[in-house]
Amino acid sequence: MNDQLQHIMDLDDKYYLGVFGKRSPVSFTHGNGIYLYDTDNKSYMDMIGGIAVNALGHSHPKLTQAIADQAQKLIHCSNYYYIEAQSLLAEKLVNLSFADKVFFCNSGAEANEAALKLARGYFYHKGSPRTKIVSALKSFHGRTMATISATGQDKFRTPFGPTVPGFTYVPFNDIAALKAEVDETTCAVILEPIQGESGVFPADKAYFQAARELCDATGALLIVDEIQTGIGRTGSLFAHEQLGVTPDILTSAKGLAGGVPIGAMLTTDEVATGFHIGDHGSTFGGNPLACRASLTVLEVICEEHLLENVNSVGIYLKNALEELMITTPLISEVRGMGLLIGIGFNSPIAAEVKALCLENGLLVGSIGADTIRLAPPLILTISEAQLFVSTFSRLIKTIQ
Ligand SMILES: Cc1ncc(COP(=O)(O)O)c(C=O)c1O
The missing domain is CATH 3.90.1150.10 (Aspartate Aminotransferase, domain 1)
Known part of the structure; x- marks a missing residue:
């Protein structure tokens, strides 16, 4: 050494x-x-x-050049102001996905935190609050208090209890178990297309489709955590595209800016009503440097x-x-x-x-x-x- x-x-x-x-x-x-x-x-x-x-x-020459160029001009200025790269990145992600609106943050956990809050905010602001969130055993959704609460593995939660109330866990890829847990009181179901952190276990297509149908039947929202599977990792921009299912909320991070910290939560206009002004935010989220890097990653994915x-x-x-x-x-x-x-x-x-x-x-x-x-x-x-x-x-x- x-x-x-x-x-x-x-x-x-x-x-x-x-x-x-x-x-x-x-x-x-x-x-x-x-x-x-x-x-x-x-x-x-x-x-x-x-x-x-x-x-x-x-x-990658294009990414390092874009980051160096942006760093020379403007790294950060706060979300008090309009940020060109942020608007362009939001537009690009909307054009490339099911979504109408995007919120930016700095990590996967924060993207999921935003998703979980948005889901509860959606029902609260509609005047019919729902708080129950169903997730899968052996899932991994992050290390913050809400995301360990969503994570279906005791070892991440036990030392830090009491965790955020309202979460229940069902065996992954088990349609009957999901059916037994999701009903008209359910706020959201959160699932990964592949459980990456517990050993790379892919979801069955039929399971994701059943989850979508159950959510449609009960009014619950489907949150798809694509923090690990998104941005081309599985051969489509997002893995859910291959499962034939459209989420209500999608979370992304990891590859999104090729190594510059960023997270994103994508959703529809309807579900976006779950956040009113002041309900959520981030100091760093969507800053010019991260967004410029991310725009470049998405460009290179297409060009190459x-x-x-x-x-x-x-x-x-x-x-x-x-x-x-x-x-x-x-x-x-x-x-x-x-x-x-x-x-x-x-x-x-x-x-x-x-x-x-x-x-x-x-x-x-x-x-x-x-x-x-x-x-x-x-x-x-x-x-x-x-x-x-x-x-x-x-x-x-x-x-x-
Ligand atoms: C599916 C999934 N969700 C959430 C996270 C948390 O992301 P981060 O470590 O950026 O907070 C990870 C990280 O491994 C992940 O794989």
């Missing part, structure tokens, strides 16, 4: 509130395309993309045909990993859509696999004890994916 890395690790140990535990023993100084470089200038193929954030990879790329490279990657599964008894399942892929093991080796990958210049994520997650930049090429699969295959075969 070099002195620079040792110094960074010592500082982190001493001063950073260690919520992330022992991090991987590496620190990156720069990146290019799908590669990151550490303090020894060793290169790593980035197959986790900042946890589904670096949509355009690292140092990245949705098509995600589809073809995603299919290649999934097929190649499924083939590897046939000859590798350790792998029990390959799950996911597009460039969001979970590799399930039949024993608790995920941390070992992740460390071995790191040592050999591959960055992957681990979830729990038995899943590796891949969420590489959307610019990943077939030949880069081939190189990943051949290296990963070689490494996995060294584990007993």
Whole structure:
């Protein structure tokens, strides 16, 4: 380990509130395309993309240029004033989706916080308050008080109770359980198209369609959390498009500005009535820098045909990993859509696999004890994916 890395690790140990535990023993100084470089200038193929954030990879010339240009002109000025990039980004997201209106914030949790508040505000301002919100077990919606309350995993809530009242949880992909819980008193149902944080578990199309029908029948709102699955990750701009379901509220973040912090909540004109003036806001949300970065990400996704790329490279990657599964008894399942892929093991080796990958210049994520997650930049090429699969295959075969 070099002195620079040792110094960074010592500082982190001493001063950073260690919520992330022992991090991987590496620190990156720069990146290019799908590669990151550490303090020894060793290169790593980035197959986790900042946890589904670096949509355009690292140092994409158009994105860095747009950010540098905007930073020289105006980073922030507050929402007291009209912001051109914010208006243009809102227009673009509306044109690309079901939505009529967009609210901007700075993270996924904040986007969900806005969505949950909007849903309750909608019924309150209509004069028929509803507060019950149904979410799925094993879901993940963020770390704020309302979003841990929406998250269907006890471990995120237990130390921080009492949580926000009004949330109930049902097993994911279980239509009968959803039917039993959603009725005329339900304010909203919140679901992820793929449960990314609990192991990359995709929703069934029939489940999402049943959720939409139930919401229509009872008047409840359908909130689709696309913080991880949105912005091209699954091969369409938003994953719900492939599930044949239109949400009432959609949340986005992660890849939306390619690494500059941003969150967005999209909704219809009707549901937008749930926020009156002063009901919600954000100091940083939708500032010129973040919005300019996001506009550039959306432009590049279109110019470089990245949705098509995600589809073809995603299919290649999934097929190649499924083939590897046939000859590798350790792998029990390959799950996911597009460039969001979970590799399930039949024993608790995920941390070992992740460390071995790191040592050999591959960055992957681990979830729990038995899943590796891949969420590489959307610019990943077939030949880069081939190189990943051949290296990963070689490494996995060294584990007993
Ligand atoms: C589906 C989903 N919702 C919400 C969040 C929270 O986003 P953030 O960490 O930006 O607050 C995440 C983060 O992993 C997520 O995957």
